[in-house]
Amino acid sequence: MARVTVEDCVDKVENRFDLVLLAAHRARLISSGAELTIDRDRDKNPVVALREIAEETILPGDLEEQLIHSLQKQVEVDEPEPDVVPMIPSPEAMAGTMGAADGGADAPDEGMSFERMTEEELLAGLEGIVPPERKDDV
Numbered sequence: 001m002a003r004v005t006v007e008d009c010v011d012k013v014e015n016r017f018d019l020v021l022l023a024a025h026r027a028r029l030i031s032s033g034a035e036l037t038i039d040r041d042r043d044k045n046p047v048v049a050l051r052e053i054a055e056e057t058i059l060p061g062d063l064e065e066q067l068i069h070s071l072q073k074q075v076e077v078d079e080p081e082p083d084v085v086p087m088i089p090s091p092e093a094m095a096g097t098m099g100a101a102d103g104g105a106d107a108p109d110e111g112m113s114f115e116r117m118t119e120e121e122l123l124a125g126l127e128g129i130v131p132p133e134r135k136d137d138v
Helices: 003-009 016-031 045-054 060-071 090-099 119-127
Strands: none
Touching: 003 016, 003 045, 016 045, 016 060
16 A cells, blocks of 8 residues: 555655655654544554645645754744944043042942944954963973
8 A cells, every 4th residue: 555655645746755754754743643634544654644645635845844844953033133332441441430439339430431342343352362371380
């Protein structure tokens, strides 16, 4: 019965490898409790899946989409545009804003100004940083 079913499916799905992938995916869905679209007639799940494809009760395109979705590990999400990141103020600017006796803890941030930079500029700046030399103490 299965050989005749495969020959019936070749005109629906031209590539036999694709047919095997789709029928195996459908057979797994049937095993996990998916509703059948044809009568079982004492056939096993792979044969039922092939018969569903041959009789076009399940479309190969739909099975292919389900298979691709089930194999995806990460779903692509549209991310928003990168925001501008403020630069860290220089030590001179920090010293100018510390007016309180306790080191500026209660001082307002009115005198502090920030430069804006993009994420690309930040990454370019980080690439220019040289790590300190390693001293081996033996």
